[in-house]
Amino acid sequence: MAEIRNYTLNFGPQHPAAHGVLRLVLELDGEVITRADPHIGLLHRGTEKLAETKPFNQNIGYMDRLDYVSMMCNEHAYVRAIEKLIGIEAPIRAQYIRTMFDEITRILNHLLWLGAAALDIGAMSVFLYCFREREDLFDCYEAVSGARMHATYYRPGGVYRDLPDNMPQYQASKWHNEKETEQRNANRKGSLLDFITDFTERFPARIDEYEKLLTNNRIWKQRNVDIGVVSADRAKQLGFSGPMLRASGVEWDLRKMQPYAMYDKMDFDIPVGLRGDCYDRYLVRIEEMRQSNRIIRQCVRWLREHPGPVIVDDPKVAPPKRVQMKDDMEAMIHHFKLFTEGYCVPAGEAYAAVEAPKGEFGAYLISDGANKPYRLKLRAPGFPHLAAFDEMTRGHMLADGVAILSSQDIVFGEIDR
Amino acid sequence: MTSLVHTLRQRFADQLVSVTQVLEEVTVELPSQYLLDASQILRDAAEFQFDMLIDLCGVDYADYGLVQWVTEAATDEGFSRGVEQGAQQQRILDWDKPRFAVVYHLLSTTLNQRLRLRVFCEQDPLWLDSVVTIWESANWYEREAYDLYGILFRGHPDMRRLLTDYGFIGHPFRKDFPLSGQVEMRYDAKQQRVIYEPVNIEPRVLVPKVGRRDNRYLGEGE
Numbered sequence: 001m002a003e004i005r006n007y008t009l010n011f012g013p014q015h016p017a018a019h020g021v022l023r024l025v026l027e028l029d030g031e032v033i034t035r036a037d038p039h040i041g042l043l044h045r046g047t048e049k050l051a052e053t054k055p056f057n058q059n060i061g062y063m064d065r066l067d068y069v070s071m072m073c074n075e076h077a078y079v080r081a082i083e084k085l086i087g088i089e090a091p092i093r094a095q096y097i098r099t100m101f102d103e104i105t106r107i108l109n110h111l112l113w114l115g116a117a118a119l120d121i122g123a124m125s126v127f128l129y130c131f132r133e134r135e136d137l138f139d140c141y142e143a144v145s146g147a148r149m150h151a152t153y154y155r156p157g158g159v160y161r162d163l164p165d166n167m168p169q170y171q172a173s174k175w176h177n178e179k180e181t182e183q184r185n186a187n188r189k190g191s192l193l194d195f196i197t198d199f200t201e202r203f204p205a206r207i208d209e210y211e212k213l214l215t216n217n218r219i220w221k222q223r224n225v226d227i228g229v230v231s232a233d234r235a236k237q238l239g240f241s242g243p244m245l246r247a248s249g250v251e252w253d254l255r256k257m258q259p260y261a262m263y264d265k266m267d268f269d270i271p272v273g274l275r276g277d278c279y280d281r282y283l284v285r286i287e288e289m290r291q292s293n294r295i296i297r298q299c300v301r302w303l304r305e306h307p308g309p310v311i312v313d314d315p316k317v318a319p320p321k322r323v324q325m326k327d328d329m330e331a332m333i334h335h336f337k338l339f340t341e342g343y344c345v346p347a348g349e350a351y352a353a354v355e356a357p358k359g360e361f362g363a364y365l366i367s368d369g370a371n372k373p374y375r376l377k378l379r380a381p382g383f384p385h386l387a388a389f390d391e392m393t394r395g396h397m398l399a400d401g402v403a404i405l406s407s408q409d410i411v412f413g414e415i416d417r
Numbered sequence: 418m419t420s421l422v423h424t425l426r427q428r429f430a431d432q433l434v435s436v437t438q439v440l441e442e443v444t445v446e447l448p449s450q451y452l453l454d455a456s457q458i459l460r461d462a463a464e465f466q467f468d469m470l471i472d473l474c475g476v477d478y479a480d481y482g483l484v485q486w487v488t489e490a491a492t493d494e495g496f497s498r499g500v501e502q503g504a505q506q507q508r509i510l511d512w513d514k515p516r517f518a519v520v521y522h523l524l525s526t527t528l529n530q531r532l533r534l535r536v537f538c539e540q541d542p543l544w545l546d547s548v549v550t551i552w553e554s555a556n557w558y559e560r561e562a563y564d565l566y567g568i569l570f571r572g573h574p575d576m577r578r579l580l581t582d583y584g585f586i587g588h589p590f591r592k593d594f595p596l597s598g599q600v601e602m603r604y605d606a607k608q609q610r611v612i613y614e615p616v617n618i619e620p621r622v623l624v625p626k627v628g629r630r631d632n633r634y635l636g637e638g639e
Contacts, residue, residue, distance in 0.1 A: 040579065053596055054624065084440055241471075341624065347482075353471075362522070364522065375474075383557060384554045386557075387554065387557040
């Protein structure tokens with residue numbers, strides 16, 4: 001009788017369902033995965049090493065490019081680590097802005113995840129709807145920082161500038177006539193806060209739309225329910241965090257347990273799953289979007305009523321105002337020193353973590369008293385998740401592997417760093 | 418938080434090199450031979466319950482406290498901006514401990530507390546005990562530390578490189594590894610394959626590492 005052997009299948013590095021550059025070496029018994037060996041590092045840019053050669057502020061831009069779908073949350077962790085070491089605290093208005101943008105980022109991230117996860121399983125239309133809403137959130141990023149994705153908006157001691165009073169407008173073109181342009185600009189007449197308010201009013205109904213497409217959809221359930229089950233104990237043992245941990249039934253959220261920024265003032269709930277399968281992870285993320293929407297509304301309400309500074313008034317850390325530089329020698333010197341040499345951070349070490357959309361994103365910073373980090377270690381939430389891929393897929397079909405991978409919300413920018 | 422420092426001192430007595438609390442973070446330094454025992458206790462004992470290993474990373478202290486210019490001296494000489502390669506580095510902080518360390522970040526979800534564990538690699542072949550049997554998330558983290566720093570972990574089930582290229586030579590995050598690397602890769606039309614060559618980028622310093630000790634920093638940290 002012929003000997004039957006398992007065969008190995010190479011999945012990726014170029015595969016639409018690999019969510020980037022993942023190479024999976026799968027050992028298959030028929031169509032059942034018996035072992036999965038993810039090969040990562042194809043997007044390894046050595047961010048942590050690069051950071052050692054640049055002044056502290058110049059590294060903020062690198063943080064955006066780690067988890068490139070939740071940009072500001074990464075900045076937040078890094079900036080908090082620096083603030084901790086220098087011993088400064090951002091003004092309260094900056095803290096509210098950070099809270100609001102963290103939640104906008106969470107929605108951005110979950111929308112991409114939802115679209116991509118549905119696409120992996122074969123639901124094309126969800127992707128298009130999700131990107132429609134993402135567009136508005138990118139406009140918020142753009143209005144506040146000038147960039148649609150890689151914002152570099154958070155700075156040690158606050159945020160780069162205050163929220164703008166007007167939104168960029170669409171111009172009429174040969175594809176959009178005057179009347180159409182008028183309609184597209186309808187919710188852009190006021191300030192950024194008005195635009196965000198308008199979004200938060202529309203958004204819950206949009207989530208209902210996604211849910212209508214998926215939550216009770218027979219195919220969606222067949223592909224997700226009881227796939228990739230992780231128990232609470234295993235999830236902790238494997239180092240899970242964020243929605244992955246909560247879907248397994250562990251009530252753990254840094255925003256509640258170790259609050260930072262303004263989260264202790266916010267009224268929101270933490271969704272927790274029961275079974276820890278792909279479907280629970282989907283439900284948790286959907287509910288998180290609704291809760292984020294709630295937090296954004298509370299922040300907007302506060303921000304409307306409380307104008308104030310958004311960055312510390314310390315010229316050794318934060319740049320002086322442009323106007324000031326025009327006729328103040330001192331301000332000019334500060335500006336020059338800050339953007340060439342940077343500032344020296346007292347020797348020591350600090351770990352600052354935020355609840356990023358994917359889980360705990362932490363920055364561990366060692367300083368030896370110079371103007372550059374001595375060592376920066378970034379704790380990416382996706383890293384332990386992908387490390388558990390082998391355990392999660394064993395005994396599942398090949399197609400379920402794709403569902404599990406997308407339920408982990410993998411982004412290679414942060415895993416490979 | 419302070420109670421954690423207290424319990425740690427009580428429980429481990431003289432096994433620890435030091436327990437400190439700086440910036441509301443507790444750091445424990447352990448001799449490497451106690452790593453496994455201590456980790457087991459930290460995970461299981463009722464007063465610690467560190468059920469998650471959040472992060473594990475290698476650190477290379479080779480250049481710790483060395484800067485390319487100290488501002489007082491630079492001011493005397495006038496600001497010649499360029500930093501010459503191979504120029505003498507100046508020391509602003511002393512370092513008398515071994516070169517390599519591994520830092521563990523632990524989290525207890527039940528008691529809501531964090532702990533940092535630092536273990537120095539004392540012997541020359543860099544060996545440490547693997548904590549994979551205690552926290553499984555250590556698996557990839559230890560592979561990463563091995564890949565980037567060349568620290569080996571005893572008892573690790575699968576000590577392969579993780580992030581670098583297949584066939585990569587060296588440990589790129591060590592301080593003596595150049596930022597631009599050793600080799601570069603290109604397609605050679607004659608040989609019709611991808612070849613590796615020594616890099617032809619001149620390493621240069623854009624912003625020197627500055628140790629500034631003027632009055633705004635005085636009185637801090639000393």
